[in-house]
Amino acid sequence: MLLTTVLLGACGRSGETQGNNTEAGGNAPTNITIKGSDTVLPLAQQEAEKYMQKNAGAYITIVGGGTGVGISAMQEGTTDLAMASRPLKTEEKLKLKGAAKDVKEALIAYDALSVVVHPSNKVNQLTREQLERIFTGKITNWKEVGGNDEKIVAYSRETSSGTYEFFKEHVLDKKNYAPGILMMPATGSIVQSVSQTTGAIGYIGLAYETKEVKALSVSYDQGKTFVAPSVEAAKNKSYPISRPLFLFYDNSVAGKIKPFLDYIMSAEGQKIVLETGYVPLG
Numbered sequence: 001m002l003l004t005t006v007l008l009g010a011c012g013r014s015g016e017t018q019g020n021n022t023e024a025g026g027n028a029p030t031n032i033t034i035k036g037s038d039t040v041l042p043l044a045q046q047e048a049e050k051y052m053q054k055n056a057g058a059y060i061t062i063v064g065g066g067t068g069v070g071i072s073a074m075q076e077g078t079t080d081l082a083m084a085s086r087p088l089k090t091e092e093k094l095k096l097k098g099a100a101k102d103v104k105e106a107l108i109a110y111d112a113l114s115v116v117v118h119p120s121n122k123v124n125q126l127t128r129e130q131l132e133r134i135f136t137g138k139i140t141n142w143k144e145v146g147g148n149d150e151k152i153v154a155y156s157r158e159t160s161s162g163t164y165e166f167f168k169e170h171v172l173d174k175k176n177y178a179p180g181i182l183m184m185p186a187t188g189s190i191v192q193s194v195s196q197t198t199g200a201i202g203y204i205g206l207a208y209e210t211k212e213v214k215a216l217s218v219s220y221d222q223g224k225t226f227v228a229p230s231v232e233a234a235k236n237k238s239y240p241i242s243r244p245l246f247l248f249y250d251n252s253v254a255g256k257i258k259p260f261l262d263y264i265m266s267a268e269g270q271k272i273v274l275e276t277g278y279v280p281l282g
Helices: 002-014 041-054 067-076 092-100 129-134 162-170 187-196 229-233 251-263 265-276
Strands: 032-034 056-064 081-084 102-115 125-127 155-156 183-184 202-206 217-219 242-250
Touching: 032 067, 041 102, 041 251, 041 265, 067 092, 067 162, 067 217, 081 251, 102 162, 102 187, 102 229, 102 251, 125 229, 125 251, 129 155, 129 217, 129 229, 155 162, 155 187, 155 229, 162 202, 187 242, 242 251, 251 265
Parallel strands: 032 056, 032 081, 125 217, 155 183, 155 202
Antiparallel strands: 081 242, 102 202, 102 242
């Protein structure tokens, strides 16, 4: 019950964007619903805000909750666009096909996944192997990786999150998270928790970085080279934890959502991608 309340509260405070069609000049408004990935959420909000300023008849509602939530909503027909920070799983494709959904994929941007700790933590870098051992419960104290003698408190997104899946596959080498990992309902919750816990570590989308947390440099070559997360490092592929971001939709709504998708793909839309802290396609 508590988890549900937190999730709904998070969506209600920062996960929803609505347009105003009072200046539509009598034209029938275009209502678009978007749901899913918290990683994509800030980008979708910015794109929608600028799009609605240019198209008075457009009315866009956006809610987070996780990639899995968005894909389920698309299957149920309760959202036009599903935000996702990972590709569709095989079982999701089968379910969507069973629901007679002709799903289309739109790659809209790329993102760097930042590993963050409390600003007071003297650890500035970790290897992929160390991250794997921390999040699978093999390393439990910061002194094991050059930090203070303090218990590691690891935070993760919950299982419905595409970020959870991506981190498990690409950082944990498909190994299971430790049973004691604290699962959070939204990326913002991880930022808040890490900022308030000196022994904390978590992972967030680059656009969620704040001064309240410290991003670590990461090595994928056994400690030879460490790279800090940034738009530039993700763009030139020197930062190893980067991923594509998607919008999925059923072909039946293609006509309705095409102008908005075209806007995201335009030079102006991709400029917003960069300004919001993500990596443009071009």
